[in-house]
Structure formats: C-alpha cells, structure tokens
Amino acid sequence: MVALLVGLRWRQLGHQLTRNPWMIVTLVVTGLMALGFLALLAVGLFAMRAAAPGTAVTVLVLTGAVIVAGWWIGSLLVSGDDALAPERFALLPVTARRLLPGLVVAGATTIGGIGTTLALLLMLLGWSVNPLALAVGVLIVPLALATCVLGARVISGLLAGWLARRRSRDLVMTIGVLLAACSGLLINLGLAAVREMGDIGFAFTGAAEIVAWTPLGAVFGAPASIIAGDIGAAGLRLLIALATIVALWFAAQALLAARLVAPIQSGGGRVRSGGIVDRMLPTTPVGAIAARTLRYFRRDPRQVINVVMMMLLPAILIGVVFMNGLQDESIGFGPLITLVPAIDALLAGTIIQMATAYDNDAVALHVLTGVRGSADRYGRLLGFAIIAVPLLIVLCVASCVLAGRLDLLPGSLGAALGLGAISAGAGAWTGSFLPGRAPAPEANPFGRGSSGGVQSFVAMAIMSPVTLILGAPALGFAIAAIWVPALGWVSLACGLVIGAGAVWAGAVLGGRVLDARWPKVLAEVSSEA
Numbered sequence: 001m002v003a004l005l006v007g008l009r010w011r012q013l014g015h016q017l018t019r020n021p022w023m024i025v026t027l028v029v030t031g032l033m034a035l036g037f038l039a040l041l042a043v044g045l046f047a048m049r050a051a052a053p054g055t056a057v058t059v060l061v062l063t064g065a066v067i068v069a070g071w072w073i074g075s076l077l078v079s080g081d082d083a084l085a086p087e088r089f090a091l092l093p094v095t096a097r098r099l100l101p102g103l104v105v106a107g108a109t110t111i112g113g114i115g116t117t118l119a120l121l122l123m124l125l126g127w128s129v130n131p132l133a134l135a136v137g138v139l140i141v142p143l144a145l146a147t148c149v150l151g152a153r154v155i156s157g158l159l160a161g162w163l164a165r166r167r168s169r170d171l172v173m174t175i176g177v178l179l180a181a182c183s184g185l186l187i188n189l190g191l192a193a194v195r196e197m198g199d200i201g202f203a204f205t206g207a208a209e210i211v212a213w214t215p216l217g218a219v220f221g222a223p224a225s226i227i228a229g230d231i232g233a234a235g236l237r238l239l240i241a242l243a244t245i246v247a248l249w250f251a252a253q254a255l256l257a258a259r260l261v262a263p264i265q266s267g268g269g270r271v272r273s274g275g276i277v278d279r280m281l282p283t284t285p286v287g288a289i290a291a292r293t294l295r296y297f298r299r300d301p302r303q304v305i306n307v308v309m310m311m312l313l314p315a316i317l318i319g320v321v322f323m324n325g326l327q328d329e330s331i332g333f334g335p336l337i338t339l340v341p342a343i344d345a346l347l348a349g350t351i352i353q354m355a356t357a358y359d360n361d362a363v364a365l366h367v368l369t370g371v372r373g374s375a376d377r378y379g380r381l382l383g384f385a386i387i388a389v390p391l392l393i394v395l396c397v398a399s400c401v402l403a404g405r406l407d408l409l410p411g412s413l414g415a416a417l418g419l420g421a422i423s424a425g426a427g428a429w430t431g432s433f434l435p436g437r438a439p440a441p442e443a444n445p446f447g448r449g450s451s452g453g454v455q456s457f458v459a460m461a462i463m464s465p466v467t468l469i470l471g472a473p474a475l476g477f478a479i480a481a482i483w484v485p486a487l488g489w490v491s492l493a494c495g496l497v498i499g500a501g502a503v504w505a506g507a508v509l510g511g512r513v514l515d516a517r518w519p520k521v522l523a524e525v526s527s528e529a
Contacts, residue, residue, distance in 0.1 A: 289379025373514030411488030418495020425506030
C-alpha cells in the first residue's frame with residue numbers, strides 16, 4: 001500500500017507536468033529558490049558552528065519549531081488541493097489502518113517533504129559540536145519529519161468540516177493573504193519589540209528553552225540538551241517527541257477512518273442579484289462583461305483580496321516608512337509619501353492580466369456567443385475602473401493629507417491614475433496571450449496556480465518596463481512637483497492622456513490576439529493540470 005500510494009502521488013505529478021509545460025517551469029523556478037534557501041541555511045549554520053556554537057543550537061531549536069509550525073499551519077491552506085484526500089478512497093475496500101502509513105510516506109516524499117528532509121539533514125552541521133548530539137540528531141530526522149506530516153494531517157482533518165464551507169475557506173484565504181502582505185510590517189514590529197527587550201540573545205535563548213519543551217520543538221530540544229550537558233532533560237524531551245508522534249498517529253488514524261465512512265463535501269455560497277451599478281451599465285457586451293466583473297469583485301474571494309490589497313499595500317508601505325522614521329522632513333521623505341499610491345499600478349496590471357484565468361471554463365460563454373476580443377478587454381477594464389479609480393483617488397487624498405501637502409494632490413493623482421491606467425492597458429494586452437493560471441472555482445485558492453504560475457512572472461516582466469517607460473512623464477512631473485507644485489497639473493494631464501491611450505491600445509491589441517486564439521485561451525485557463 002505504501003509503494004502504491006507513493007507511486008500514485010508521483011504519477012499524478014508526472015501527468016500534470018506532461019499536460020502543462022508551464023508547470024515544469026514553475027517547478028524548476030521553485031526548486032532553484034528552495035536550493036538557494038538551503039544553501040543560505042548551510043552557510044549560516046557552518047559560520048555559526050565555527051564562530052558561536054551556542055548560538056547555533058538556539059537557532060536550530062527555533063528554526064526546527066518554525067518548520068513544524070509551518071507544516072501544521074500550511075495544512076489549512078493546501079488541504080483542499082490534496083490529490084490523495086480520504087474522500088477519494090471512500091468507495092474502496094481499504095481501512096484507515098492500512099491507508100495511513102502510505103499517506104504519511106506519500107506526504108513525506110512530496111517536493112515539500114524532500115525539501116524539509118534536506119533542511120533537517122543540514123541541521124546536523126549544528127549538532128556536530130558533540131558526537132552524542134550528532135547521533136541523536138541523525139535519529140530525530142525521521143522523527144521530526146513524521147511530526148510535520150502527522151501534525152499536518154491531524155490539523156487538516158480536525159478542521160476539514162469547517163473548511164468545507166465556502167465562508168470558512170474565504171476567511172482562511174483572506175487571513176493568509178493579509179498576513180503575507182503585512183509580513184514586512186509585522187517583522188518591523190517584532191524587531192522593534194526585541195530591541196526594547198535589551199538583551200536580544202537572552203530573549204532568543206529563553207524562547208528556545210521554552211519551545212524545546214513543547215510538541216513543536218521537543219524533538220530538536222533533545223540534542224540541544226545533550227550539547228548543554230543535561231542528559232536527563234534530553235531524555236525527557238525525546239519522550240515528549242515520541243509521545244507527540246504516537247498521539248498524532250492515533251488521532252490521524254481516527255480522523256481518516258471517520259472520513260472514509262462519512263466523506264466531507266464542499267459547500268458553496270448563496271448567489272445574490274446584481275447591484276444598482278450593474279443595472280446602470282449599458283446593455284451591450286462591454287456592459288455585460290463589466291457588470292459580471294463587478295460581481296466577481298464582490299463575490300470571488302480572490303478578487304476581493306485584490307481590492308483589499310490595493311487598499312492595504314500603500315498603507316503598509318506608509319506604515320513601514322513611519323516606523324523607520326523616514327517621514328522626517330529633514331531627510332525629505334515626507335512629500336514622497338504622496339507617490340505611494342502609484343505602486344498600485346503593479347497590482348492593476350496583474351489583476352487585469354489574470355482576469356481571464358479567474359473565469360476558468362466560464363470563458364466558453366464568450367467563445368460560444370461570439371464575443372469580440374476587444375469587447376472582452378474593454379468590459380474587464382471598465383469593471384475594474386469602476387472599483388479602482390475611486391479607490392486611487394481616496395488613497396491619493398489620504399496620502400497628501402498625511403504628508404501635509406495638499407498642493408501635491410494633482411501630481412499624486414497623475415502618477416497613480418496614469419501608471420494605473422498604463423499598467424491596466426498593458427495587462428489587457430499581456431493577458432490575451434499569457435492569461436495565467438488560477439484554481440478552479442470552489443477549489444483550494446492556495447492550490448496549483450494560485451499565484452498564476454510562471455506565466456504571471458513573465459507577464460510582470462513584460463508589463464513593468466512598459467508601465468515605467470510610458471508612465472515616465474506622469475511620474476517624473478509628479479516628482480518634480482515636490483519642488484514646483486504647478487508641475488503636478490502637467491503630471492495629471494500626462495497621466496490621463498497617456499493612460500487613456502494605453503487603455504485603448506491594450507484593449508484593441510489584446511482583443512485582436514483573443515480573436516485569433518480564443519480556443520487556446522479556453523484550454524489554458526480551464527485545464528486542471
């Protein structure tokens with residue numbers, strides 16, 4: 001059973017790679033990033049091993065606990081995309097006792113499991129300061145990996161019923177994206193709190209000592225105690241680690257048995273009628289697509305996140321600026337805050353570029369009804385503009401008030417609206433031949449294609465230079481307006497004129513590409529590979 005499930009997992013991956021060449025590129029890029037992280041870990045451990053062995057032990061315990069916690073929390077994000085979910089075996093004559101070992105080994109031999117194993121093996125560099133600790137370090141590698149995989153199965157199993165509800169999945173997605181977006185601000189807050197403690201080394205050592213007695217870090221605390229010369233504590237921590245694995249095993253088996261006889265079915269949400277804005281749009285293909293785009297921005301959690309990110313990203317950057325004291329007028333950063341809303345231009349292009357991918361197989365409606373490509377592009381741009389333009393105006397006004405420079409409002413609007421329109425036009429053109437990838441409706445939003453895949457990175461590499469080159473006049477005059485405020489009006493004029501031209505060009509050029517390759521676009525965005 002173990003060999004069967006492991007082989008099934010890898011055959012599924014191979015099938016997906018053969019059907020979607022872009023997934024191969026994604027896998028290669030992700031693998032290179034993981035290798036880079038592992039190389040940094042190896043260099044850091046080697047340096048600390050030679051210069052500060054005691055610090056290395058503290059870092060190993062905390063890093064190990066973070067790895068375990070990452071597996072457990074990450075299970076909430078990827079459990080809905082499990083190709084070996086228990087529900088898939090509900091009609092087969094297998095028991096949880098026979099199935100669980102195979103599922104655990106299959107989880108440990110995924111790409112993430114292999115990366116975790118390599119990281120655990122690299123930790124042996126830190127444990128090598130003591131021969132006995134090194135021997136125990138070798139022993140805890142499979143124990144730590146089992147703790148990661150079993151804990152992830154238990155957490156996802158306990159919350160499977162809750163995550164099956166649409167609102168719950170949307171909430172998890174929203175919180176996950178917001179935490180990721182606010183990570184820089186949270187790190188700054190954490191570093192500020194640590195600096196207030198005074199002795200940073202003592203604080204981290206105390207945290208490692210506490211974590212080493214918990215299920216998250218007990219398995220790493222055993223060799224740490226041996227290095228400290230406390231064999232008794234090492235034995236107790238090893239017992240805690242073993243007891244954790246046993247408890248997780250039986251809990252995972254019970255949860256698996258329950259799902260085999262009572263499969264959990266995902267639920268959807270309630271569909272509501274369109275709003276007033278929808279009914280005010282023209283009764284044309286452009287108006288219909290714009291109205292549907294607006295409904296997506298209200299109902300699709302991925303689109304809701306896009307709007308929330310457009311609101312939060314400038315606020316987060318301004319928060320980081322203020323936390324680091326960069327708003328001080330003596331160094332001249334205060335007025336530059338008025339240009340922060342222009343960074344939403346980066347999101348605008350990506351949102352438009354990925355708009356077709358969010359439709360999934362609903363794009364077939366456009367193909368079957370003969371919607372022209374230009375109507376599709378104009379409709380999506382119009383729906384997005386109804387949301388984005390008022391939002392950008394509010395952000396520009398707020399940033400100018402915060403900087404105490406309302407005279408810079410024209411320049412702020414010119415930079416934000418101009419770069420946003422240019423980026424959206426570039427996204428409309430780029431999205432016609434690089435539509436990106438997104439999970440199917442009701443699928444796990446953090447599953448395959450949740451970030452658009454490598455196509456989105458390629459599209460960003462195309463859109464960013466176009467946006468910066470065409471938006472240079474609007475951005476340049478907005479910067480110059482800091483010293484000569486009247487130039488802000490020139491920035492606003494350049495932004496509106498060039499932005500309108502970019503939107504028209506993006507819709508027309510993108511429409512022509514769509515007219516020529518609608519079937520290919522449908523195949524790309526609706527494929528399950």
